[in-house]
Amino acid sequence: MLHLExxxxxxxxxxxxxxxxxxxxxxxxxxxxxIFALIGESGSGKSTLAELIVGLQQPTSGSIKWANVQKxxxxxxxxxxxxxxxxxxxxxxxxxxxxxxxxxxxGLPRKQAYARAESLLGKVKLPAEFLERYPFECSGGQKxxxxxxxxxxxxxxxxxxxxxxxxxxxxxxxxxxxxxxSLKQSEGMTILYITHRLETIAGFADRxxxxxxxxxxxxxxxRSLLDEPKTAYTRALLRAGVFG
Ligand SMILES: Nc1ncnc2c1ncn2[C@@H]1O[C@H](COP(=O)(O)OP(=O)(O)OP(=O)(O)O)[C@@H](O)[C@H]1O
Numbered sequence: 160m161l162h163l164e165x166x167x168x169x170x171x172x173x174x175x176x177x178x179x180x181x182x183x184x185x186x187x188x189x190x191x192x193x194i195f196a197l198i199g200e201s202g203s204g205k206s207t208l209a210e211l212i213v214g215l216q217q218p219t220s221g222s223i224k225w226a227n228v229q230k231x232x233x234x235x236x237x238x239x240x241x242x243x244x245x246x247x248x249x250x251x252x253x254x255x256x257x258x259x260x261x262x263x264x265x266g267l268p269r270k271q272a273y274a275r276a277e278s279l280l281g282k283v284k285l286p287a288e289f290l291e292r293y294p295f296e297c298s299g300g301q302k303x304x305x306x307x308x309x310x311x312x313x314x315x316x317x318x319x320x321x322x323x324x325x326x327x328x329x330x331x332x333x334x335x336x337x338x339x340x341s342l343k344q345s346e347g348m349t350i351l352y353i354t355h356r357l358e359t360i361a362g363f364a365d366r367x368x369x370x371x372x373x374x375x376x377x378x379x380x381x382r383s384l385l386d387e388p389k390t391a392y393t394r395a396l397l398r399a400g401v402f403g
Contacts, residue, residue, distance in 0.1 A: 160349055161189045161212070161317060166221035167373075168207050181207040182218070183373035188226075189317065194343055194350045196364035196381065198357050198396075204373040205353045209321045212351065213239045238310035242322035244302035248294045254280070255290040258308045265313075279308040282345070283338060300331035304338065311346065318342075319351045324359070336363045357396050361385055369393050 168182040181204045189195055199205045210216040212223060214237070225236070238261075241247055248257050258279045259272035277287045283304035294302060303323050310318055320339065324332040339350055340363060352364060360367055360381055367385075368378040369392065377390045388394045 160191050160226055162222075162224050162226060163187055163212070164222045164224070166208075166211060166218045166223060168204075168211055168216065169219045180373045182211065184221070185370075185373075185375055186221075187368060187375065187378055189349050189351060190366075192343060192347055192349060193365040194339065194352055194363060196360045196367040197351060197353045197370060198355065198360070198367060199370035200355055203370045205355075205370060206321055207373075208370070209239065209319050209351065209353055212317075213237050213319055215239075236316045237319065238313055238315040238317075239319040239321060240303070240306045240310050240323050242325055244299070244306045245294065247306060248302065250294050252293070253290065254292050254294075254297070254305055257294070257305055258312060261309060261312050275312065279312055280305075282311055282342065283308045298331075300327050300335060303327070303335055307338070307342070311342070314346070315348055317349045317351065319353070321353045322355070325354065325356070332359065339363075357385075357393075369396070 164186055166182060166185045167180065170179040170181055172178045183204075185208065197205055197208065207216065211218050255273055255276045259276050262272040262275065263269060276290055280287060280289055285301065285304055285308070289297070289301070289305070297305065306323070324335050327335065336359070339352070342348065343350055352360070354360065357369075364381045366379065367381045369376045369384075369390070371392055376392050377384060377388065384393065385397065388397060
């Protein structure tokens with residue numbers, strides 16, 4: 160569906176700065192209707208890769224292309240949800256304005272946008288009473304559901320979830336993962352799920368790529384990668400149980 164070919168991103172490189180190869184020669188293809196987990200410890204280049212995929216940054220070299228599409232994808236095909244919902248939500252807006260913001264930005268009149276708000280919340284299993292709430296009246300997990308609902312308003316083919324469960328407690332994280340799993344089926348979308356916690360993806364992600372220092376170390380279906388890791392790095396991560 161979306162193919163990355165030898166994608167690299169360097170930062171710095173002016174006289175005094177050292178060059179940082181945040182993403183180094185990354186090639187893989189995201190398939191239709193899969194959850195693809197990108198795992199890496201802090202600084203491995205995961206967020207940079209996510210930003211390249213959604214077009215917030217341009218690669219230094221390489222290409223990112225939709226299969227069978229010549230020009231760049233329209234923004235609505237891709238939506239990204241970040242780790243910290245407070246940074247992407249206006250604290251003075253009620254939830255009905257937050258979830259419908261992309262619809263209104265794309266030109267839908269407010270009344271028609273509001274008419275879709277309740278069903279968007281329904282998709283993330285939040286009751287309609289949340290429409291009139293403000294972000295400070297919602298828990299962290301509920302705010303992430305609201306952020307997912309806002310992304311769903313654009314019917315994305317690809318949802319990039321950048322550490323969206325990392326700040327949540329384990330049971331809330333599990334609930335949000337279950338929600339993503341059901342949305343993959345009901346919405347027929349692909350989810351790029353970025354995390355530093357390898358131990359959270361069993362039974363959730365279809366495939367996984369392990370990234371270190373900007374380089375993909377290993378890629379494969381989740382069960383085989385967890386059962387028979389091919390690289391010493393992945394084995395060490397599994398032995399450690401968590402990233403350091
Ligand atoms: N704008 C920037 N300018 C210079 N270096 C950067 C910039 N953004 C990221 N880097 C560097 O690129 C590397 C990868 O960073 P990135 O944020 O992509 O990693 P990450 O895996 O998402 O880490 P984390 O999980 O801590 O967010 C790091 O060495 C980081 O210091």
